[in-house]
Amino acid sequence: MSRPKTVSDLEVMDHALGILAEKGMGFTLTDLAGRVGLSRATLIQRFGDREAILRRMAEHEVEATRAWLAGLPVNQGKDGLAAFLELIVGSMGGWGGVLRARCDRGT
Template identity: 45%
Template structure:
């Protein structure tokens, strides 16, 4: 007789993701995750096969959450609507130099070098860029190019801010994005 699962795979992945994000790719074991969730490492192996599969599935599930977040964003067009998307994306980080931001950057290497993580990152970028393109005001530059410049600023400004913090991260990023958007506008 098969035992009934006390926690779904989806719940395990949701609860494991913050542990993984905080520790970075090499900073946790299946035993760490199992202990936090209240399962045995053997249960995780039985359900997911190995650590890499668990991590890939957790981030794939997070991409699904991200897609729902994107779909739920308010509609609109113009500078304010565009910047509202970026504000919502940056508000998860805190006002002081944030260890969470540094932890997040640990995963960037995986997004670049690992084919599965790279595909997940490209999918997130495509969803986010489509949301921006749908909201951009009239511009003198091609909208696709402006969206790429805004993406680059969104990803670069937090790193710059983390090294030389000035005000809150959200305010710093928003000021940078506003400047780029206004340079591209009519």
């Protein structure tokens, strides 16, 4: 008999976020179970119901954002602030270019 698949909580949360991005709030535990290779019952036993998983995902993202913010150079004067703004603008994809162009024009 083969050993059951071991999937970390972090892997489950990463897959859950992916499904949420793809399907929106309509994602189901069945979707998640299929993606991670665990049974729906195992997910419920480990995490609780769908709402509990949503709360856990939100908590995970808040903690990841806090860690990201803690590592930003905002307390390093003008150069740190400029680096922070570059990170923000860079994360905006195509919209970052629009913002940068408007700033360069002074509008």
